Amino acid sequence: MTKKLKKRVFFLIYCGAFLLPLAFFIPAGAVNSGWVKLLGTAAHDLGRDITVDSADNIYVTGYTEGFLDGEVNTGGYDIFLAKYDTNGNRLWTQLLGTTFRDDGYGVATDSTGNIYITGRTNGNLDGEVNTGGYDIFLVKYDTNGSRLWTRLLGTALAECGYGIVVDSTDNVFVTGSTEGDLDGLPNAGGSDSFLVKYDTNGNRLWTQLLGTAFDDQGRRVAADSTGNIYVTGSTEGDLDGLPNAGGSDSFLVKYDTNGNR
Known part of the structure; x- marks a missing residue:
């Protein structure tokens, strides 16, 4: 065995002796703690924004063209809001829309766990009157997915709420x-x-x-x-x-x- 090869063997033995004990301190499941979840229909569906609340619940908003998670689509593209726990279990899904196109673009939570979403709507969303073209919407939900109120803001031209x-x-x-x-x-x-x-x-x-x-x-x-x-x-x-x-x-x-x- 050459001197150079001896150095390489010694280095590998040294690394193994150092790293092997660390394996006993890795918690079970820590190596593969991630997950992947899909939610969709036979039509087009897209998640546009995501946020996590203080209790590590996950909220996703976007649009769906179908009956997402069994919820009734009112026509065209509807807004959706889905809640997941930290393990990826889906807790609830809410759809909101008109017979025209409606898109969720942004989602945020407050200090008490309420959820707010914004985006654009081309119709009279949740009974609120559209002023023409696409209007900005702001919708508030409680932590159980109950809709608390809806606000529209717009002009005769096109508007969209992107960030919140x-x-x-x-x-x-x-x-x-x-x-x-x-x-x-x-x-x-x-x-x-x-x-x-x-x-x-x-x-x-x-x-x-x-x-x-x-x-x-x-x-x-x-x-x-x-x-x-x-x-x-x-x-x-x-x-x-x-x-x-x-x-x-x-x-x-x-x-x-x-x-x-």
């Missing part, structure tokens, strides 16, 4: 895009990004628009510990006076809890 967050005092913030004068605020042209604040009862507290003469949209929203709100998305123009590098640029905007930029 709940802050530390259970205020709800929704961002997305609007092609009209949303909540009476003038649109800068094309589609503008928006940020809307609601309280836990669904009362709309304020709305802010930000845009250029081109297409701009808010995609995701986050809140910090002091109540400030951050929105990110894309802009095709010189947003808030900042020069665009070309094509569509990403943006980050900070608001305080009163909607001041």
